[in-house]
Amino acid sequence: MPSRPRGAATAGDTGRERAILSAATQLFHERGFHQVGVDGIGELAGISGPAIYRHFGGKDEILAALFDAAIDRLLLLCGQLPHEPFDALQRLIEAHAEFAVTDRALLSVYAREERSLAEPWRRGLQRRQRQHIDRWLRVLGRCYPDRTSAEREAAAHAAIGMVHSVAGWPRSAREGLDLAPALVSFVRGGLLTLGPWGGGSRGPGRGVTRADPPLYGNDG
Numbered sequence: 001m002p003s004r005p006r007g008a009a010t011a012g013d014t015g016r017e018r019a020i021l022s023a024a025t026q027l028f029h030e031r032g033f034h035q036v037g038v039d040g041i042g043e044l045a046g047i048s049g050p051a052i053y054r055h056f057g058g059k060d061e062i063l064a065a066l067f068d069a070a071i072d073r074l075l076l077l078c079g080q081l082p083h084e085p086f087d088a089l090q091r092l093i094e095a096h097a098e099f100a101v102t103d104r105a106l107l108s109v110y111a112r113e114e115r116s117l118a119e120p121w122r123r124g125l126q127r128r129q130r131q132h133i134d135r136w137l138r139v140l141g142r143c144y145p146d147r148t149s150a151e152r153e154a155a156a157h158a159a160i161g162m163v164h165s166v167a168g169w170p171r172s173a174r175e176g177l178d179l180a181p182a183l184v185s186f187v188r189g190g191l192l193t194l195g196p197w198g199g200g201s202r203g204p205g206r207g208v209t210r211a212d213p214p215l216y217g218n219d220g
Helices: 011-031 038-045 050-054 059-078 085-102 104-112 121-143 149-168 179-191
Strands: none
Touching: 011 038, 011 059, 011 104, 038 050, 038 059, 059 085, 059 104, 059 121, 085 104, 085 121, 085 149, 085 179, 104 149, 121 149, 149 179
16 A cells, blocks of 8 residues: 655645645546546646655545545534534534535545545545444434434435535535525434434524534543
8 A cells, every 4th residue: 555654744744735635625526536647636736746746655545635534524523522412413413514515625525436445545434434424323322212223324324415415416506595504404304204303402493503622522
C-alpha cells in the first residue's frame, strides 16, 4: 500500500495537504474520480503533480483521505450525543443535514465514489461506517425498543440515505428551500413509521443547531 512519508509535518506541509484535498474534492465532485489525474489536482492546488507524491502515495490515498475527512466531519458535528434518546436522535439527524448542506462537494465524493476506493482503504472505511451505523442503532434502540433490530437498521440506512441523496439533487430541487431544516423534517417524518416521536425537547421543524464541542464520548 502506498503511504505518505513519515516524520514531523511542517505548517507548509499541512497547508499543501489541505490544498491538495480541497482541489481533489472539487475535481472529484465535478468530474468523478476516474476522470481526474494527479496532474490536474496539482494544477488546481497550485503545485506540480509530482510534488503531490511527497504528501500522498497517489490518487487512491487522496480519495481515502477524503473519506476519512467526511466521517471526521460527521463526528465533529455530532459531538457527544445528549443523554435523552430522542434528543440524541435529533442530533444525529441534524449533523447529517448540516454536513449535506455545508459540505456538499465532499458529500458528493463520499456518496458516489466508494466503489472507486481501493483496498485496504475500503475495509478501513467500512469499519468506520459500521461504527457510525452502530451509533445510530444504539440510539434507535433506546427510542424504539419495541421494533426489531432489522427494522431499526433499515430505518438508520434510510435516514442517512435520504439526507445524503441531496448530493444528486438538481438545483431546482434545492433552491427555494431552507434545505437543512427541510432535510431534518423529511427524516423525522420517515422515522414516524417506527412510532411516535417522544421525550425530546425540540419539535419538528426547529432546524439545525450547532453541535456541542467535539467531545467524543459514550452515547449516554
